[in-house]
Amino acid sequence: MEPAFENIQAKGATLPEQAAEQISKLIVEQHLTCEDKLPSEFELAEMLGVGRGTIREGVKLLVARNVLDIRRGKGTYIAPNPGEIPDPLGFFYYPDQFRLALDLAEIRLQMEPWVARVAAERATAEDLKKLREACCVVEQDIVAERDHSKNDVLFHVAIAECTHNLVVPKLIPIITYAITLFVSLTQSRLKAQTLVDHREILDTICDRDVERAGAAMERHIEYNRALLQEIVGRLGKDKGELPSSTD
């Protein structure tokens, strides 16, 4: 096997950045997974020809980026989904959260009916079982008057899993970012409609009715978008931010 590392030489990036890059390459080249422990600081320092301090800083960078995972009392492992981070596009920092929510709704309206159609085509029996469960969990939240926003996202992710496309389930949490903000702004109207819509989406996918699955999803997102637009109009767009869910 070829050596996984080149010795680090001073380029544009800082030494810890370069160490992080080399460790990333090691993970890929050696097909390391979340079962695998990272070599020790000492071993990495030897391999890269740098001090242990540089390795330590490089590892910190990769922990911050969710590539590595420090398990208390066990050591440093590869993260379960290396490099995947919450809010990867930095939506949290967008100054106009209203506009962000409306722009996301536009994307959802384009993407998710297609996702539902593909899901109706490709879902396995196992997928449908998980989808039914995900639907029930949202229903239980709503009936119990708990915040259903997290499980709502997971229902849409479960639909995306039915497509067997590797990336679609990763895009759903991005484009549904506004759900949490949105749910807190709406009252029982949204909740009642969500129960009906989700059930219809579930049933049409389970029936493998491609066209009706797409149409049901389209109605669901369009309803949500119209409600959001109404709220934005009411609260005044110039305020420039949605009230936070903890208000």
Add this chain to the structure above:
Amino acid sequence: MEPAFENIQAKGATLPEQAAEQISKLIVEQHLTCEDKLPSEFELAEMLGVGRGTIREGVKLLVARNVLDIRRGKGTYIAPNPGEIPDPLGFFYYPDQFRLALDLAEIRLQMEPWVARVAAERATAEDLKKLREACCVVEQDIVAERDHSKNDVLFHVAIAECTHNLVVPKLIPIITYAITLFVSLTQSRLKAQTLVDHREILDTICDRDVERAGAAMERHIEYNRALLQEIVGRLGKDKGELPSSTD
């Protein structure tokens, strides 16, 4: 004005993680932008009621996540697009880069014709000027036999900018992730077709011909997908990874 910070109390997250979260909130609440310097370690330590070491580690976390930016000799500033990182879904770590590329092509085929249609509807004169320039840059790369993959992505981002949707231009670099790998695998066939396709997409958008812009983009992506599928078939899917572009 309300105080931006709560004093940090021990919760689940580590102290540096909590400091990072509080600093993030400060950035949002005080509408700080890339023009703004972060308060000093000393000031932050006072505000959060923790040691400077904790602040230092929290700042490192936010630098690793591209929320903060250390400018040499100037200090720590807010990053230009805070929280936006390259490869936010960790595609680099996916074991089957072939399948990733094909799954991304499926998403592009769904998204980008729509993006082209919306671009043809909404583009301003200024947008079209930038789009023409972006098209020329790719052409120059191809004619000069340089790697055109980076500028190819930027052409597709320029189309996405024409939609005036905040998020669409951020999604393009994600779903075009495979272009770099892909370009290195293809020969002059792709380059000649890219010249023709990009020009047609540009012209139809400039003509504000919504339907033809969508159709031109669809053909472009479908051509790319078919070529990719052919290559994947030829190289053998079982290998599980595309040759790296430096091979």
